[in-house]
Amino acid sequence: MVEQVMVHGAEWTAKELFVYPNEFIYWSIQIVMYPYMTGLVAGAFVLSSLYHVFGQKDLKDMAKFSLVFSLALLPVAMLPLMLHLQQPLRGIEVLFTPHFTSAIAAFGIVFTTYAIIVLSEIWFVYRRYFVEQTMALKGKTGFGDTVRRGIYHVLTLGAYDISPEATAKDHRAVTVLAAIGIPVACFLHGYAGFIFGSVKANALWMSPLMPVIFIMSAVVSGIALCMLTYIIIMEWKKFKAILARGRGDETVTVIAGVEMDVMSKASKYLLGFLVAAITLELLDIIFRGYTAMKSWDILRDVMFHKDFVKIFVLQYGLGNLVPFALLLLPGVTIRRLVVALVLILFGVFMMRWNVVIGGQAFSLSFAGFMHYHLPMIPHSLETYKEGLFGALTVAVTPFVIFWLINKIVPSLKEV
Amino acid sequence: MTCSRRTFLKNAVKGAIAGALPVAAFRLLSPAQARSAVEDASVRWGFLVDTAKCVGCGMCVKACKLENEIPYDAPVTRTWVERYVVTRDGRTHADSPMGARDGFTDRKIHGGEAIDPSEIVKAFFVPKLCNQCDKPSCVQVCPVGATYATGDGIVLVDRSWCIGCGHCIMACPYGVRFFHPVHKVAEKCNFCYHRITKGMKPACVEACPFGARHICNLKDHDDPVTRIILNERVAILKDEYGTKPNVFYLGLDHNVR
Ligand code: SF4
Ligand code: SF4
Numbered sequence: 001m002v003e004q005v006m007v008h009g010a011e012w013t014a015k016e017l018f019v020y021p022n023e024f025i026y027w028s029i030q031i032v033m034y035p036y037m038t039g040l041v042a043g044a045f046v047l048s049s050l051y052h053v054f055g056q057k058d059l060k061d062m063a064k065f066s067l068v069f070s071l072a073l074l075p076v077a078m079l080p081l082m083l084h085l086q087q088p089l090r091g092i093e094v095l096f097t098p099h100f101t102s103a104i105a106a107f108g109i110v111f112t113t114y115a116i117i118v119l120s121e122i123w124f125v126y127r128r129y130f131v132e133q134t135m136a137l138k139g140k141t142g143f144g145d146t147v148r149r150g151i152y153h154v155l156t157l158g159a160y161d162i163s164p165e166a167t168a169k170d171h172r173a174v175t176v177l178a179a180i181g182i183p184v185a186c187f188l189h190g191y192a193g194f195i196f197g198s199v200k201a202n203a204l205w206m207s208p209l210m211p212v213i214f215i216m217s218a219v220v221s222g223i224a225l226c227m228l229t230y231i232i233i234m235e236w237k238k239f240k241a242i243l244a245r246g247r248g249d250e251t252v253t254v255i256a257g258v259e260m261d262v263m264s265k266a267s268k269y270l271l272g273f274l275v276a277a278i279t280l281e282l283l284d285i286i287f288r289g290y291t292a293m294k295s296w297d298i299l300r301d302v303m304f305h306k307d308f309v310k311i312f313v314l315q316y317g318l319g320n321l322v323p324f325a326l327l328l329l330p331g332v333t334i335r336r337l338v339v340a341l342v343l344i345l346f347g348v349f350m351m352r353w354n355v356v357i358g359g360q361a362f363s364l365s366f367a368g369f370m371h372y373h374l375p376m377i378p379h380s381l382e383t384y385k386e387g388l389f390g391a392l393t394v395a396v397t398p399f400v401i402f403w404l405i406n407k408i409v410p411s412l413k414e415v
Numbered sequence: 416m417t418c419s420r421r422t423f424l425k426n427a428v429k430g431a432i433a434g435a436l437p438v439a440a441f442r443l444l445s446p447a448q449a450r451s452a453v454e455d456a457s458v459r460w461g462f463l464v465d466t467a468k469c470v471g472c473g474m475c476v477k478a479c480k481l482e483n484e485i486p487y488d489a490p491v492t493r494t495w496v497e498r499y500v501v502t503r504d505g506r507t508h509a510d511s512p513m514g515a516r517d518g519f520t521d522r523k524i525h526g527g528e529a530i531d532p533s534e535i536v537k538a539f540f541v542p543k544l545c546n547q548c549d550k551p552s553c554v555q556v557c558p559v560g561a562t563y564a565t566g567d568g569i570v571l572v573d574r575s576w577c578i579g580c581g582h583c584i585m586a587c588p589y590g591v592r593f594f595h596p597v598h599k600v601a602e603k604c605n606f607c608y609h610r611i612t613k614g615m616k617p618a619c620v621e622a623c624p625f626g627a628r629h630i631c632n633l634k635d636h637d638d639p640v641t642r643i644i645l646n647e648r649v650a651i652l653k654d655e656y657g658t659k660p661n662v663f664y665l666g667l668d669h670n671v672r
Binding site: 005006007008009010016017018020021022023024026027081084085086087090091093094097098099101102103104105107195198199200201202294363364365366367 | 486489490491507508510511514525543552554555556557558559560576577578580581582587588589590591593594596597599600655657672
């Protein structure tokens, strides 16, 4: 009788030359998604804080939106970790019995701290709105209205004071929370970098630069995603204005002007962080090549042969260089901006891929390679969880959550 | 106080049995093994591999798979044997098909051309297993403490507590860990802890027909195997990671990865 057993990783790993028997690509697509999603959370939050803390007035519209968006992204930073566990139901143990020499153990604490900050900041931003809604819905008898009133009623947490002094206090609380939030957001993500950077057995990951590289690219991707979504929203507004009042109307040009203004400001921050990210990554490669430790032979093989297209063409070329040029060349249009932003998001994704999968593309023996074949069509729970569809689930969830949250906490309307 | 003959005899028999017991225990268990059974800190398990004696038959791998219930046809294993063939052109060819469960029956390495014997300058086999490191990086990174070191130096995995994150698998520089295909938790060699703590030898040591594998108590300097480790020139694998392994090798070649 032939036993039909599923060895984790065997499904998508192809080995070449001398690889130890137990080596497989154990950290697969979900571990690519994990730093990508946390990066977006952190980046979105940092962007919203630019307004709340540093008073960048032109980012006002975006600030509220990116704050709520970072809340929607928050549970999704956890989701890929859960999906990749072999025992997902035991995941909660990380919170109950953390083993503090482990980099992952502190995840619960860092993550919860961050979640509390985001939630309370949103509460302070929207408290007045909750109170107003409760008042407005008073006396209405429809089922939907009663439910909504109940929700808002609970959300006020009993704080009904919306006098000018009280709202001024709210504002101060928001500023303080946003200020604390920036280092915490960076920590949350730098920490994801640390999880990789501290694996001493992995020649590609082990680098003290890893957390910093992760933070920089996180901010890049977060800003890019918020800008992109902002453009979509503004285009929608413009479209509605055109429908309502015709193309030549003043409001249309006003919206277009505001949009371009916000975008050119935001893209300056974006460029700055992009330069920092690329510089650090290149420094890392150059340093490895120059010091040429034992692992360099195999790393060079992976970087310049096996994964050349993924690293130099897709990540650095298409994901960094092209958008860099698109953003810098004079006469930026919204359309060109959109292309650049999409490419940047793609570039950061490729960076995560090349770190996570690339780090497992060679054997610990330094004498063999492993190739990753992303499972496309799921035929078991495992190939769903750690396949294309699992990754898509993770990618789509924040938008669904955002849509839900937005029903109660409207981040796109003027409040 | 009167002492009937009957009670005297009874006590005498009891006394004789009590007196003989430690001797019997001494014979069944080595002192080290007996001490470890009561979790004495004077035991530190170590392992010695004599690479010159290994012929790559794979008996140890077979025995390990059966003893520790690792699905026989799964391509993962707690211990394995590597074959190294160094050719005249200075190249090293290495492989370990199915962890050498069935030995090395094919001249071809990685399904390529069979190597011409006259081209071979040296060839040898190297058994591998968990090093039960003094500074185990696998233990360091486990987020829930499901993998831990015992007082006598063996690194174990708690199957009821492991969340299956794979961090330990990533952190071990020797590639000895994997996910158990049935239990879905981290799995690794533990020198057959269930056996050594009862005075038996690990299944692989027992199964090796050529005496290439030995277990010992590193704290007992009278242990013949420990004496070899102390007196002979032995090497360890991947010193540079600072994990301080406790599997020692006689006749280790620099080509071994
Ligand atoms: S060899 Fe690997 S699994 Fe074994 S104790 Fe050392 S680090 Fe842990
Ligand atoms: S796979 Fe299990 S034993 Fe290994 S680090 Fe994760 S929880 Fe710990």
